Amino acid sequence: MGKKEIILSIFFMIISMTIYVLTYQFPQQTVALSPKVFPQFVSVCLFILSLVLLIQGVTGVKKESEQKKVKLALNNIFLLKMLTMIILAFFYIRVLPLTGYKIATPLFLAGSMLLFNEKRWFMIVIVSIVATALLYILFRIVFKIPLPRFNFFNYIFTKGV
Amino acid sequence: MAIIQGFLYVLHPLHFAFLFLGVAGGIIVGAIPGLTASVGIILLLPLVYQLDASTAMVMLCGMFCGAIYGGSISAILLSIPGTPSAAATVLDGYPLSQKGEAGKAIGVATIASATGGIISTFCLMFIAPQLARFALKFGPEEYFALMIFGLTIIASVAGKSLVKGLIAGFFGLLIATVGLDPVTGYARFSFNIPNLMAGFPLLPVLIGLFAISQIFIQLEAVGKKVSHYKQKIERVLPSFQELKNLFPTIIASSFLGTFIGIIPGTGGTIASFLAYGEAKRWSKNPDSFGKGNILGVAAPEAANNGTTGGAMVPLLALGIPGDVVTAVMLGALLLIGIKPGPFLFREHPEIVNSIFAGMLLANVLILLLGILSVRLFPLILRTPDAILFPVIFTLCFLGAFSLNNSVYDMSVALIFGVIGYIMRKNGFPMAPIVLGVILGPIAEDELGRALIIAHGDWTVLFQSPIAIFFYAISLLSLLYSLKRQFSVHLKTK
Numbered sequence: 088m089g090k091k092e093i094i095l096s097i098f099f100m101i102i103s104m105t106i107y108v109l110t111y112q113f114p115q116q117t118v119a120l121s122p123k124v125f126p127q128f129v130s131v132c133l134f135i136l137s138l139v140l141l142i143q144g145v146t147g148v149k150k151e152s153e154q155k156k157v158k159l160a161l162n163n164i165f166l167l168k169m170l171t172m173i174i175l176a177f178f179y180i181r182v183l184p185l186t187g188y189k190i191a192t193p194l195f196l197a198g199s200m201l202l203f204n205e206k207r208w209f210m211i212v213i214v215s216i217v218a219t220a221l222l223y224i225l226f227r228i229v230f231k232i233p234l235p236r237f238n239f240f241n242y243i244f245t246k247g248v
Numbered sequence: 249m250a251i252i253q254g255f256l257y258v259l260h261p262l263h264f265a266f267l268f269l270g271v272a273g274g275i276i277v278g279a280i281p282g283l284t285a286s287v288g289i290i291l292l293l294p295l296v297y298q299l300d301a302s303t304a305m306v307m308l309c310g311m312f313c314g315a316i317y318g319g320s321i322s323a324i325l326l327s328i329p330g331t332p333s334a335a336a337t338v339l340d341g342y343p344l345s346q347k348g349e350a351g352k353a354i355g356v357a358t359i360a361s362a363t364g365g366i367i368s369t370f371c372l373m374f375i376a377p378q379l380a381r382f383a384l385k386f387g388p389e390e391y392f393a394l395m396i397f398g399l400t401i402i403a404s405v406a407g408k409s410l411v412k413g414l415i416a417g418f419f420g421l422l423i424a425t426v427g428l429d430p431v432t433g434y435a436r437f438s439f440n441i442p443n444l445m446a447g448f449p450l451l452p453v454l455i456g457l458f459a460i461s462q463i464f465i466q467l468e469a470v471g472k473k474v475s476h477y478k479q480k481i482e483r484v485l486p487s488f489q490e491l492k493n494l495f496p497t498i499i500a501s502s503f504l505g506t507f508i509g510i511i512p513g514t515g516g517t518i519a520s521f522l523a524y525g526e527a528k529r530w531s532k533n534p535d536s537f538g539k540g541n542i543l544g545v546a547a548p549e550a551a552n553n554g555t556t557g558g559a560m561v562p563l564l565a566l567g568i569p570g571d572v573v574t575a576v577m578l579g580a581l582l583l584i585g586i587k588p589g590p591f592l593f594r595e596h597p598e599i600v601n602s603i604f605a606g607m608l609l610a611n612v613l614i615l616l617l618g619i620l621s622v623r624l625f626p627l628i629l630r631t632p633d634a635i636l637f638p639v640i641f642t643l644c645f646l647g648a649f650s651l652n653n654s655v656y657d658m659s660v661a662l663i664f665g666v667i668g669y670i671m672r673k674n675g676f677p678m679a680p681i682v683l684g685v686i687l688g689p690i691a692e693d694e695l696g697r698a699l700i701i702a703h704g705d706w707t708v709l710f711q712s713p714i715a716i717f718f719y720a721i722s723l724l725s726l727l728y729s730l731k732r733q734f735s736v737h738l739k740t741k
């Protein structure tokens with residue numbers, strides 16, 4: 088228990104308060120169970136629990152400050168990697184409907200493999216192509232699930248989906 | 249006999265092929281550390297979504313049983329439980345493997361798992377219909393009370409910190425309030441965004457919380473040394489005499505696992521440790537446990553696969569999950585379009601029978617695949633993370649996309665992946681969120697119905713003896729969790 092608990096408990100308290108306040112915008116209902124009852128109950132409980140966590144965090148932070156802070160450099164490298172991974176995934180989501188599955192997926196796979204420290208370029212190329220083909224067979228042929236295709240009109244008339 | 253129809257359905261070559269794929273996929277998923285039965289079911293769900301309900305359920309059950317068994321493989325070979333329920337198997341499985349008896353340990357784990365699974369499926373076939381028949385008497389107020397009981401499972405699966413577990417559970421309930429209110433149809437917290445009006449889509453939320461957050465956790469482990477099993481696996485089957493000595497423990501542990509599985513909020517991990525403890529207590533040589541006693545593999549493996557059928561009892565008959573995996577199964581059932589509960593037995597007996605037959609045959613397949621492919625297991629464990637996790641990452645997005653052909657769903661999966669990662673890294677368990685997301689809307693719906701029938705009279709909730717019974721056991725379940733938390737707190741001090 089420590090600083091992280093304090094930050095997270097404040098985050099959950101803000102969320103629960105926001106939800107509670109937003110329920111006052113709901114129209115008045117005459118039915119048996121108003122749509123505001125359940126969210127209000129849940130947000131009050133979440134607020135109380137977050138308060139308990141905050142108290143636990145405040146009492147625990149003193150103990151934590153005595154512990155040494157380690158692996159800061161390692162954490163920074165990982166954070167950078169994770170952020171890159173999220174950005175890569177974000178681009179994949181945006182690009183997939185435009186370029187279609189067959190173009191976007193090998194590139195996404197190659198990028199993810201690089202982030203997972205795969206350095207052998209031939210491995211990256213082979214796995215990206217083979218895995219794309221296998222996933223295509225699994226989705227499209229075995230389970231008959233449509234995958235996004237390159238769509239010229241989509242590309243011309245939309246700026247992303 | 250209706251069950252024969254179930255067998256005929258599952259034994260159709262196409263349906264059997266799907267079952268086979270489910271079991272084999274489950275074993276692989278279970279064997280790979282970092283991938284659990286829940287992740288396997290979630291990743292399989294987009295694929296089976298378009299199959300007919302019975303085939304989809306048969307394949308998902310195959311994945312469930314296979315993954316619970318598969319967890320034992322890495323537990324024995326690498327001392328890393330592939331799934332949480334295989335944690336007790338490490339205690340004697342790994343010492344056996346170090347002695348060069350990995351083959352025998354896996355062989356016994358396979359036999360014990362299959363026996364546990366078969367016994368628990370028979371119990372499921374016997375108990376679930378009786379319970380469902382009784383549950384037919386339930387009205388909305390009883391169902392609401394039952395869902396409250398289901399929600400108290402949140403406290404049982406809260407993990408190390410009860411407060412964090414409960415916060416996660418209420419956060420899940422809050423996620424579920426976004427979108428159309430089940431009673432009035434009012435769009436809550438949607439801010440006039442059409443996508444939000446339908447609420448957060450369940451499958452992408454599950455994919456994000458369980459699978460994508462796991463990918464981020466694996467990314468953190470990049471560069472760390474990974475252990476491999478390098479010895480040759482020999483002699484898989486135990487001798488007849490050894491089997492004869494093992495069977496009393498396997499049978500007892502199977503029944504224990506089934507019983508534990510039926511109790512909501514327990515699950516394979518508790519069952520396997522209890523069975524291990526009992527096997528040690530009744531053993532003539534308790535000191536040998538932890539040093540490579542084969543009974544220490546047989547007991548937990550029979551028990552954790554015993555929970556598979558047990559946990560399906562409350563799920564199928566009452567519509568409340570027994571543990572985390574069955575909570576995900578409940579989500580899967582709802583997405584496929586099946587509402588579990590007593591009406592399932594009356595309105596769709598063909599689905600129920602194919603689930604029964606599918607689970608029995610899945611355990612037979614575990615026995616065959618486990619024994620025949622034992623030498624391939626070290627190869628599965630050697631799959632490099634740099635190949636495996638990028639492929640799973642892609643599978644996550646394609647799975648999220650495929651359900652509604654929606655890019656929005658992919659974004660939801662990514663956002664919940666990041667939320668899940670942050671929460672997991674800070675000690676918030678994922679299971680309570682899932683329970684909240686799945687059970688919250690059902691509880692609210694039943695509450696609304698009960699109040700409409702009673703013209704808004706809230707006392708109706710406390711008039712039925714069955715409802716009062718469920719409130720009482722909910723309270724007991726909460727008190728038990730509090731007591732357990734308090735004793736853990738005292739021990740750590």
